[in-house]
Amino acid sequence: MSKHICTRWAFDLGSWRPTLPQLTQAVASVQPEERVRLMKFHFIDDFLSSLIGRLLMRKYVSTCSGLPAHQVKFARDVRGKPYWMREDYEGPPLSFNVSHQGSLVLLAGITGEESDPDFGIGTDVMKIEYSGGKSLSEFFRLMKGKFSAQEWSYIGRPQQDEREQIKAFMRHWCLKEAYVKELGVGITVDLEKISFSVDTTSCLDSKVSPLIGTSLRCHGEAMENWHFEEHLLQEEDYCAAIAFRNCLPMVHGRFQFLRVEDILLPSPESQLEEVISYCEKALLKPYKRS
Structure with a gap:
């Protein structure tokens, strides 16, 4: 490529x-x-x-x-x-x-x-915060159908505090948005079938940003023609993702x-x-x- x-x-x-x-x-x-x-x-x-x-x-x-x-x-x-x-x-x-x-x-x-x-290319940015009014666990329950079981196992890691769980959630949401924005379909596809394995070679922080090891599977199939960058911006208040297709x-x-x-x-x-x-x-x- x-x-x-x-x-x-x-x-x-x-x-x-x-x-x-x-x-x-x-x-x-x-x-x-x-x-x-x-x-x-x-x-x-x-x-x-x-x-x-x-x-x-x-x-x-x-x-x-x-x-x-x-x-x-x-x-x-x-x-x-x-x-x-x-x-x-x-x-x-x-x-x-x-x-x-x-x-x-x-x-x-x-x-x-x-x-x-x-x-093509798609990008998205999210502020790393949660202000939905409900408890974080209730919010995650309501969003259950938007992520794969593998993604939830990473987002909801019990050893992580709420800030880290929110950060993991926003990372995944950002990646999904960047992907579907490049496709031009909006969030109308089955997001549970779009499963990201985020780069865990290093903790995503401003010193190593961007991470480039994230991979994607759709309906269980590896999407080898897609590549991703993950960024942290503004003193780590925001995460951003870029999706590269072909x-x-x-x-x-x-x-x-x-x-x-x-x-x-x-x-x-x-x-x-x-x-x-x-x-x-x-x-x-x-x-x-x-």
């Missing part, structure tokens, strides 16, 4: 309270139909998470293709998954995916060659945190009255966090 260049970007929303000029510059860079989607969010946190995801996608495609950012256009497939409208572009194929939870927004992308077989990264690297200056793109539309008015309305949305 050939190896390719993998990009891993992260953005910390906790570090950014947008000014009106910054927000107009950001909003002007996304397509009008996406602005309609964004405005439907009640909280500005969700608005900004989705907005940053779109900007990361645009920056990634522009960087890899060499096309000016304003020429990069996206559409959504029948499942709502964004894809790049390549049109007449003859360069290497790309696969990319974004994910966000809490204050983090991630993008993972990989380049291919024209001769490559079908390949491809391998040249280097198993860490996520690079970008600043807002790295992803804001100049656009003449940022001075349009309708864009300024749109952003003024968006800035009135409440924050979830303090």
